[in-house]
Amino acid sequence: MQYDVVIGLEVHAELKTESKCFCSCKNEYGSSPNSNCCPVCMGLPGALPVLNRKAVEQTIRAGLALGFEINRTAIFERKNYFYPDLSKAYQISQLEKPICINGHLRVFDKDIPINRIHLEEDAGKLIHQDDVSMIDYNRCGVPLIELVTDALKEPHMETADEAIEFLTKLRQIYIYAGVADCEIEKGQMRADVNISLKPKGSKEFGTKVEMKNIMGFKAIHRAINYEIERQKEILDDGGEIVQETRKWDNDKGESFTLRTKENSEDYRYFPDPDLLAVNISDDEIKQIKDSMPMLPDEMKKKYLEEYGLNEYDTDVILADKEVSDMYRDCLKMYFQPKSVANWFTTEILARIKGGGTIQIGKENLVWIIRAVDEKKIRRNAAKDLLSYIWGTNLNAEQEAKRQGIMADMSSDLVFEVLDKVLLEKAQVVEQYKSEQDPKILNFLVGQVMKETRGKANAQEVMEKLKDKIN
Numbered sequence: 001m002q003y004d005v006v007i008g009l010e011v012h013a014e015l016k017t018e019s020k021c022f023c024s025c026k027n028e029y030g031s032s033p034n035s036n037c038c039p040v041c042m043g044l045p046g047a048l049p050v051l052n053r054k055a056v057e058q059t060i061r062a063g064l065a066l067g068f069e070i071n072r073t074a075i076f077e078r079k080n081y082f083y084p085d086l087s088k089a090y091q092i093s094q095l096e097k098p099i100c101i102n103g104h105l106r107v108f109d110k111d112i113p114i115n116r117i118h119l120e121e122d123a124g125k126l127i128h129q130d131d132v133s134m135i136d137y138n139r140c141g142v143p144l145i146e147l148v149t150d151a152l153k154e155p156h157m158e159t160a161d162e163a164i165e166f167l168t169k170l171r172q173i174y175i176y177a178g179v180a181d182c183e184i185e186k187g188q189m190r191a192d193v194n195i196s197l198k199p200k201g202s203k204e205f206g207t208k209v210e211m212k213n214i215m216g217f218k219a220i221h222r223a224i225n226y227e228i229e230r231q232k233e234i235l236d237d238g239g240e241i242v243q244e245t246r247k248w249d250n251d252k253g254e255s256f257t258l259r260t261k262e263n264s265e266d267y268r269y270f271p272d273p274d275l276l277a278v279n280i281s282d283d284e285i286k287q288i289k290d291s292m293p294m295l296p297d298e299m300k301k302k303y304l305e306e307y308g309l310n311e312y313d314t315d316v317i318l319a320d321k322e323v324s325d326m327y328r329d330c331l332k333m334y335f336q337p338k339s340v341a342n343w344f345t346t347e348i349l350a351r352i353k354g355g356g357t358i359q360i361g362k363e364n365l366v367w368i369i370r371a372v373d374e375k376k377i378r379r380n381a382a383k384d385l386l387s388y389i390w391g392t393n394l395n396a397e398q399e400a401k402r403q404g405i406m407a408d409m410s411s412d413l414v415f416e417v418l419d420k421v422l423l424e425k426a427q428v429v430e431q432y433k434s435e436q437d438p439k440i441l442n443f444l445v446g447q448v449m450k451e452t453r454g455k456a457n458a459q460e461v462m463e464k465l466k467d468k469i470n
């Protein structure tokens with residue numbers, strides 16, 4: 001049987017703010033366990049939450065970047081559940097009146113509708129080691145936004161590739177907008193995937209299965225394809241899909257049941273009496289809009305049209321904001337978009353692949369690129385120089401001079417070598433005089449380059465040779 005696949009995503013991202021969402025503890029990754037906590041974020045009885053307005057601002061910024069409407073009044077509600085990662089036994093979240101509603105994100109040729117983005121607090125982190133479990137409350141109360149796509153509206157995502165493209169673009173937008181860092185390994189961006197199948201062309205939706213605990217985009221891709229196949233097999237055998245939450249085990253490459261059927265009613269949401277409604281003015285929205293940095297789509301247009309880059313180079317450079325920012329910084333000093341792009345898409349990217357950072361200053365990099373363009377240094381020597389000063393405080397120009405790798409035609413040395421070669425290869429020179437064969441001239445240039453160990457500029461050597469011979 002043929003099926004239509006329906007995919008819905010719930011994506012969590014930790015906001016970039018100085019302090020937590022409802023207390024003044026630091027919002028900081030990696031501090032020693034339970035060092036950024038207070039009675040509020042540890043959920044001690046009687047402690048009162050106070051809203052961090054910056055978290056609201058960041059949520060609005062995320063919404064505006066994705067074309068959402070902003071609710072002028074938003075409400076915080078308590079989502080009640082018992083689990084050790086959240087000691088007050090409820091999470092402050094939003095249900096009926098979230099901050100952002102009705103957004104969308106372009107994925108390949110589809111405009112994927114998004115229901116909402118709401119602001120909530122993150123829970124603590126459970127660490128299981130051998131037969132003990134530990135809790136780190138540092139993450140408790142960190143501002144978190146949850147985005148929920150609307151799979152029941154057209155068009156919806158249907159493949160693992162579309163879901164990954166959605167997440168990739170979303171991550172890029174959050175990073176460029178300055179809303180969140182979205183470092184996957186640090187758990188700063190996490191996604192749950194909802195999947196259902198229905199007979200091809202049918203209007204009625206099938207029962208959905210939610211998959212949680214998927215770390216990383218590759219694993220999400222695998223998990224989606226696994227779930228589609230699992231549901232297909234059940235349906236083909238005449239079985240029924242059970243509405244449930246499943247946990248993906250990436251090592252085994254399969255998922256298993258975590259819990260069946262769970263609805264929002266189970267959480268007994270109700271407005272949090274400790275927190276006032278959030279009022280958002282047109283003025284505030286306008287201010288945030290006006291301070292919005294350039295987003296990836298607009299940046300892409302600029303790279304294609306203003307800089308004349310091709311689509312591939314553009315995508316590669318934009319994929320990493322650090323690369324993209326530094327690329328534009330370099331252009332401010334040396335406006336050769338294609339030549340500079342070339343160094344980023346090859347040499348720089350090769351050196352930061354797999355999570356490294358750029359370890360060369362823009363002044364040094366620009367010096368190297370310009371020196372190659374101006375034929376003051378050979379490309380290969382320049383690449384070696386880049387490797388040599390990468391991660392050090394060395395200055396490119398000084399180092400190039402010290403190593404003697406700069407071409408310098410005016411130096412007596414090159415003239416000496418030229419004369420020497422002309423003398424030694426007198427016969428060849430005679431042959432060139434009579435035949436004027438460029439191949440012979442090239443041979444002579446090659447001899448000079450060899451003698452100078454590449455320090456000379458080949459083009460200029462050729463000119464000088466021609467002059468001398470004729």
Ligand code: ADP
Pocket residue numbers: 006007008009010148149150151152194195196205206207208262263264
């Ligand atoms: P829950 O209350 O179980 O979390 P939601 O209504 O919040 O369910 O939906 C969670 C996600 O699942 C949303 O992205 C939603 O669009 C998606 N979804 C809802 N129904 C289906 C379905 N039949 N198939 C696939 N995804 C669905």
Ligand code: MG
Pocket residue numbers: 010
């Ligand atoms: Mg949900």
Ligand code: ZN
Pocket residue numbers: 020023024025036037038039040041042141
């Ligand atoms: Zn606190």
